[in-house]
Amino acid sequence: MNSNRELKNARYTAFAEMGKVFANARRLEIIDVLIQRPRSVEEIATSIQQSVASTSQHLQVLKRTKAVNTERQGTTIIYSLAEGTLEVFVAMRKLADAINPSLQVLQQQRSIPSVTFEHVQHVLQESSAVLLDVRTVAEFENGHIEGAINIPLLELQNRVGELHLHQKVIVTCRGPYCVSSDEAAKFLSEKGFSVSRYDDGVGEWCVLGGKLCTTFDCH
8 A cells, every 4th residue: 555655656746846847937938939949058048038057057957857859050059849848838828827817917908909819710711811920030930820921020110011001910929928919019000000919829829730831831
């Protein structure tokens, strides 16, 4: 009987160790960054506005638990998400958004209306709206929603003429916690565009069964 209890304790303890990986805000942000594209530790540190040393420590935790993969390119180590990490991350974020009052309040404070996965699929099929991805060119080229166009947020003010006022615009970015889509949507709304947000990013789109494209193909 005691041996069974010890075995069960060992299993739950090992399970809890994996849970600790996702119980850190910086590591969650690193995973979110890696959903967009593989990166070096320096690139990740810049993206999450942390020191390289601190970022490296978090990456080692993720590596030990096989949440990320590494690949050497010359003298640089490139980090990418391991199989299964995306699905766990998306499920956890959906649960947090559904049950955490603080996240619900933050969502309610956003002034631009949001649309669903099904709505985006429909308007892309009907060509009745433009899906504007405001991530960086590198992120867009690594993987984007089929039918989306890319104007990075920092270029939007100078390139807004590429959009037409008669077109409805749906803005998408890195996911629910990305503020770039809010900035872009607010800017376009002030310019007279009919704007909405698709809050989910390529990670959620992929998990829901949507098609992603790279620079060269779609899958």
